[in-house]
Amino acid sequence: xxxxxxxxxxxxxxxxxxxxxxxxxxxxxxxxxxxxxxxxxxxxxxxxxxxxxxxxxxxxxxxxxxxxxxxxxxxxxxxxxxxxxxxxxxxxxxxxxxxxxxxxxxxxxxxxxxxxxxxxxxxxxxxxxxxxxxxxxxxxxxxxxxxxxxxxxxxxxxxxxxxxxxxxxxxxxxxxxxxxxxxxxxxxxxxxxxxxxxxxxxxxxxxxxxxxxxxxxxxxxxxxxxxxxxxxxxxxxxxxxxxxxxxxxxxxxxxxxxxxxxxxxxxxxxxxxxxxxxxxxxxxxxxxxxxxxxxxxxxxxxxxxxxxxxxxxxxxxxxxxxxxxxxxxxxxxxxxxxxxxxxxxxxxxxxxxxxxxxxxxxxxxxxxxxxxxxxxxxxxxxxxxxxxxxxxxxxxxxxxxxxxxxxxxxxxxxxxxxxxxxxxxxxxxxxxxxxxxxxxxxxxxxxxxxxxxxxxxxxxxxxxxxxxxxxxxxxxxxxxxxxxxxxxxxxxxxxxxxxxxxxxxxxxxxxxxxxxxxxxxxxxxxxxxxxxxxxxxxxxxxxxxxxxxxxxxxxxxxxxxxxxxxxxxxxxxxxxxxxxxxxxxxxxxxxxxxxxxxxxxxxxxxx
Amino acid sequence: xxxxxxxxxxxxxxxxxxxxxxxxxxxxxxxxxxxxxxxxxxxxxxxxxxxxxxxxxxxxxxxxxxxxxxxxxxxxxxxxxxxxxxxxxxxxxxxxxxxxxxxxxxxxxxxxxxxxxxxxxxxxxxxxxxxxxxxxxxxxxxxxxxxxxxxxxxxxxxxxxxxxxxxxxxxxxxxxxxxxxxxxxxxxxxxxxxxxxxxxxxxxxxxxxxxxxxxxxxxxxxxxxxxxxxxxxxxxxxxxxxxxxxxxxxxxxxxxxxxxxxxxxxxxxxxxxxxxxxxxxxxxxxxxxxxxxxxxxxxxxxxxxxxxxxxxxxxxxxxxxxxxxxxxxxxxxxxxxxxxxxxxxxxxxxxx
Ligand code: HEM
Ligand SMILES: [Cu+2]
Ligand SMILES: [Cu+2]
Numbered sequence: 023x024x025x026x027x028x029x030x031x032x033x034x035x036x037x038x039x040x041x042x043x044x045x046x047x048x049x050x051x052x053x054x055x056x057x058x059x060x061x062x063x064x065x066x067x068x069x070x071x072x073x074x075x076x077x078x079x080x081x082x083x084x085x086x087x088x089x090x091x092x093x094x095x096x097x098x099x100x101x102x103x104x105x106x107x108x109x110x111x112x113x114x115x116x117x118x119x120x121x122x123x124x125x126x127x128x129x130x131x132x133x134x135x136x137x138x139x140x141x142x143x144x145x146x147x148x149x150x151x152x153x154x155x156x157x158x159x160x161x162x163x164x165x166x167x168x169x170x171x172x173x174x175x176x177x178x179x180x181x182x183x184x185x186x187x188x189x190x191x192x193x194x195x196x197x198x199x200x201x202x203x204x205x206x207x208x209x210x211x212x213x214x215x216x217x218x219x220x221x222x223x224x225x226x227x228x229x230x231x232x233x234x235x236x237x238x239x240x241x242x243x244x245x246x247x248x249x250x251x252x253x254x255x256x257x258x259x260x261x262x263x264x265x266x267x268x269x270x271x272x273x274x275x276x277x278x279x280x281x282x283x284x285x286x287x288x289x290x291x292x293x294x295x296x297x298x299x300x301x302x303x304x305x306x307x308x309x310x311x312x313x314x315x316x317x318x319x320x321x322x323x324x325x326x327x328x329x330x331x332x333x334x335x336x337x338x339x340x341x342x343x344x345x346x347x348x349x350x351x352x353x354x355x356x357x358x359x360x361x362x363x364x365x366x367x368x369x370x371x372x373x374x375x376x377x378x379x380x381x382x383x384x385x386x387x388x389x390x391x392x393x394x395x396x397x398x399x400x401x402x403x404x405x406x407x408x409x410x411x412x413x414x415x416x417x418x419x420x421x422x423x424x425x426x427x428x429x430x431x432x433x434x435x436x437x438x439x440x441x442x443x444x445x446x447x448x449x450x451x452x453x454x455x456x457x458x459x460x461x462x463x464x465x466x467x468x469x470x471x472x473x474x475x476x477x478x479x480x481x482x483x484x485x486x487x488x489x490x491x492x493x494x495x496x497x498x499x500x501x502x503x504x505x506x507x508x509x510x511x512x513x514x515x516x517x518x519x520x521x522x523x524x525x526x527x528x529x530x531x532x533x534x535x536x537x538x539x540x541x542x543x544x545x546x547x548x549x550x551x552x553x554x555x556x557x558x559x560x561x562x563x564x565x566x567x568x569x570x571x572x573x574x575x576x577x578x579x580x581x582x583x584x585x586x587x588x589x590x591x592x593x594x595x596x597x598x599x600x601x602x603x604x605x606x607x608x609x610x611x612x613x614x615x616x617x618x619x620x621x622x623x624x625x626x627x628x629x
Numbered sequence: 630x631x632x633x634x635x636x637x638x639x640x641x642x643x644x645x646x647x648x649x650x651x652x653x654x655x656x657x658x659x660x661x662x663x664x665x666x667x668x669x670x671x672x673x674x675x676x677x678x679x680x681x682x683x684x685x686x687x688x689x690x691x692x693x694x695x696x697x698x699x700x701x702x703x704x705x706x707x708x709x710x711x712x713x714x715x716x717x718x719x720x721x722x723x724x725x726x727x728x729x730x731x732x733x734x735x736x737x738x739x740x741x742x743x744x745x746x747x748x749x750x751x752x753x754x755x756x757x758x759x760x761x762x763x764x765x766x767x768x769x770x771x772x773x774x775x776x777x778x779x780x781x782x783x784x785x786x787x788x789x790x791x792x793x794x795x796x797x798x799x800x801x802x803x804x805x806x807x808x809x810x811x812x813x814x815x816x817x818x819x820x821x822x823x824x825x826x827x828x829x830x831x832x833x834x835x836x837x838x839x840x841x842x843x844x845x846x847x848x849x850x851x852x853x854x855x856x857x858x859x860x861x862x863x864x865x866x867x868x869x870x871x872x873x874x875x876x877x878x879x880x881x882x883x884x885x886x887x888x889x890x891x892x893x894x895x896x897x898x899x900x901x902x903x904x905x906x907x908x909x910x911x912x913x914x915x916x917x918x919x920x921x922x923x924x925x926x927x928x929x930x931x932x933x934x935x936x937x938x939x940x941x942x943x944x945x946x947x948x949x950x951x952x953x954x955x956x957x958x959x960x961x962x963x964x965x966x967x968x969x970x971x972x973x974x975x976x977x978x979x980x981x
Contacts, residue, residue: 102631103632119924207800207865208920208921294884296865296883297830297864297865298866306884309884310884345742347751350754350757350758353753376880376882384777387777391773395765395769399761406751408733410749413740415737415742426733430729437722438715441773441776444714446877447876450878450916487651492669493650496676503684508695514715516700516874518924520918526927528906549643566654608747
């Protein structure tokens with residue numbers, strides 16, 4: 023059953039001699055556990071490191087949301103379990119306002135950066151790029167390892183900030199100054215904010231190291247015959263994700279550096295005319311809005327950094343499980359390019375109500391609604407891809423279909439928000455919460471789940487349990503809609519986000535019952551996620567074994583490697599590619615697909 | 630103790646679910662994997678089909694449950710633009726929503742795998758691509774045009790006869806200032822602020838300040854059917870003047886003055902009738918995260934008739950008593966510590 027992965031030759035491989043990792047061949051010299059799994063330079067192991075770290079963070083981030091939803095749903099009750107976990111932040115089982123805002127801020131930071139950026143791109147870029155383009159590893163395996171280690175360092179710093187006396191950052195994941203700059207203004211703006219800034223700066227280093235690697239690997243290390251236009255859309259999506267990250271993350275760091283100067287060295291980049299803690303502060307001449315420009319110059323592209331990998335994965339999974347080529351391959355690439363370019367030109371739609379010039383605002387309205395065009399092209403192409411297919415409803419397929427549904431629902435409300443007049447009413451209300459959770463939070467998670475269920479056999483040589491997978495899908499799909507759909511109504515009624523308690527407000531207190539409903543669904547949906555976690559970890563050791571090399575009958579290259587590929591991926595030579603990644607047609611031998619490695623037959627029409 | 634029971638319970642539930650999953654896996658091996666897979670596939674296809682009517686019903690039920698809790702009609706003339714735009718956008722996006730979600734569910738069901746089905750090799754069609762690039766582009770163009778018309782309308786200069794009120798945010802309440810008899814707000818200087826007797830840092834050398842009225846209870850009084858212009862500022866961090874009933878919102882940014890204006894249509898009393906809620910009140914909700922008390926940063930707006938307003942105004946005293954400079958502030962030492970080199974920041978709020 024196991025292909026023996028013999029010593030790998032080739033210039034890209036630093037180590038030779040790897041036994042297969044099922045431990046059947048102890049006469050081979052085995053790498054020590056530490057070198058193999060901890061300080062690994064194998065892109066597949068690094069991918070798993072990103073994934074598992076991401077899953078751990080996701081559990082923490084989701085648990086935080088359960089806690090703050092308990093507060094929102096039941097503002098008058100006490101929950102001893104919160105005191106168990108949060109200590110003085112929930113004395114007597116009642117969350118304090120400071121505790122609430124710390125949880126909300128950490129929830130956002132963790133999920134956006136650590137889970138849906140590192141956990142998603144880090145996992146699939148590392149895992150898929152070499153396997154799908156036919157490379158033995160990344161361009162620089164060492165930098166790749168560093169990328170994970172910087173991410174881990176960022177994680178440790180952020181985690182540590184949860185335990186300090188004044189608590190972690192608590193000014194929202196956007197960390198607008200002056201609130202985040204003046205420690206007297208907010209408990210979390212003390213040491214917690216410093217750790218937050220350090221952590222995210224380390225995180226950016228990790229992203230840049232990774233991104234450079236992904237781009238140079240894709241551009242330079244494709245196997246023979248793998249032209250750019252034969253690459254699977256996952257690779258295209260990951261390429262643009264890396265490009266966006268490389269261009270926008272440094273701007274965020276520049277914004278952070280100025281903030282650090284304002285915090286500690288008396289500069290006034292963002293600060294002007296403040297009276298805090300009973301005295302006038304010496305800052306004049308800065309602009310608090312400048313930070314928002316710098317932040318959203320990353321912040322908006324960031325939402326596409328989160329989204330593109332899911333789009334790529336969905337394209338791949340929909341096509342594979344419909345047994346049909348992706349419809350409009352080139353249109354898909356062009357729309358990716360469109361999204362990439364436009365994502366840099368819309369950032370100020372987050373700032374319509376900051377008092378910026380109405381003319382400038384109108385330019386951003388135009389650009390923002392323009393970005394809906396490539397997004398809708400993608401949706402129509404996905405729909406046409408499953409049209410007249412031969413659909414296998416595997417678990418990854420369910421999640422990919424769910425992705426499309428969520429992306430439609432959330433994308434359409436983006437059109438509302440992009441129009442500044444509507445945004446003026448619903449900005450910073452639950453409408454925005456509903457919009458971005460559906461379009462980014464849930465969709466991106468669905469893309470990630472589709473990818474995990476689809477490539478799990480390649481990652482671990484085993485399958486995840488199907489029944490649990492379906493339970494996970496339906497629980498999440500239904501739960502997510504039940505949680506976020508009604509929030510649109512709250513937002514249209516003007517209910518502000520980031521409120522700890524609504525009961526004193528004549529205009530918002532009548533949503534009390536709805537908030538209870540949402541909080542209950544949140545708890546149930548959280549438990550359903552634990553089913554996934556259980557399935558994921560137990561299946562590593564006890565899942566059904568993969569017995570064929572290509573369980574999904576996919577034409578792409580990763581399925582030409584042994585069931586458990588060693589370092590270097592292919593035991594022999596890296597295969598040559600002759601055709602595009604979506605040749606789902608009769609191969610003349612009763613199969614409904616033609617692998618990329620099959621030469622073009624005489625008389626065959628080339629795509 | 631109860632915490633442990635809870636955790637144990639969750640673990641137990643997970644264990645049961647897991648066992649079900651395992652058992653079904655073994656069962657499928659026994660019964661023949663292919664047969665089971667075909668059955669599952671059918672089940673999933675049907676559930677995709679059912680998802681659509683169920684979803685639509687759920688949307689309807691949600692709507693019925695919540696529509697009574699929504700905001701009443703716009704209380705400002707300008708907000709009517711928002712209301713009408715919202716409906717146009719709702720209809721356009723609603724149609725797209727129903728069609729695309731419907732197709733998704735229908736295609737999934739209709740093209741489920743069956744033993745005899747062959748997928749149709751269909752890789753591209755440029756005519757279709759052009760069609761569904763241009764149609765959304767045109768639809769967006771329509772929305773942009775409608776949107777920008779309203780946008781320039783509501784962000785235009787306030788009419789000359791507008792009432793003026795200054796709203797200043799601080800952690801965690803709103804301070805309101807009226808220009809007094811001269812109709813002009815005097816200069817402020819943040820270095821003169823002290824919480825005892827000069828909460829806004831009024832410059833006592835500016836005579837236009839002498840009649841200014843300050844309300845520290847966050848209550849704004851305005852006359853119905855006359856434009857009102859808000860001059861918005863902040864003493865410390867960024868806040869946001871959120872006026873859901875008027876469909877408006879504007880950030881309060883320290884060091885910068887922002888403005889917004891609108892024409893209130895209904896007095897508070899009228900609104901009590903419209904909503905049927907005797908406790909109705911126009912609220913100012915802070916809409917920008919400003920610290921631990923953000924959720925409690927509440928102000929109110931009393932919309933009243935001109936007579937009521939005049940009666941109310943007559944009872945108000947200027948903030949600076951008898952035109953006197955406030956007694957030396959205790960924080961004067963701190964103020965003096967500000968480096969002399971820094972240019973004196975002038976908050977110029979002059980004629981409008
Ligand atoms: C059809 C395309 C889209 C349009 C027109 C659009 C428009 C907008 C607008 C105008 C806002 C600002 C709302 C406000 O704060 O008042 C917004 C917020 C947001 N959008 Fe979108 N969006 C689109 C798609 C997406 C996608 C694909 C993602 C994620 C991948 C996303 C994620 C977000 C997030 C995270 C926020 C909120 C950020 C915050 O304030 O915390 N959006 N969107
Ligand atoms: Cu954006
Ligand atoms: Cu606030």
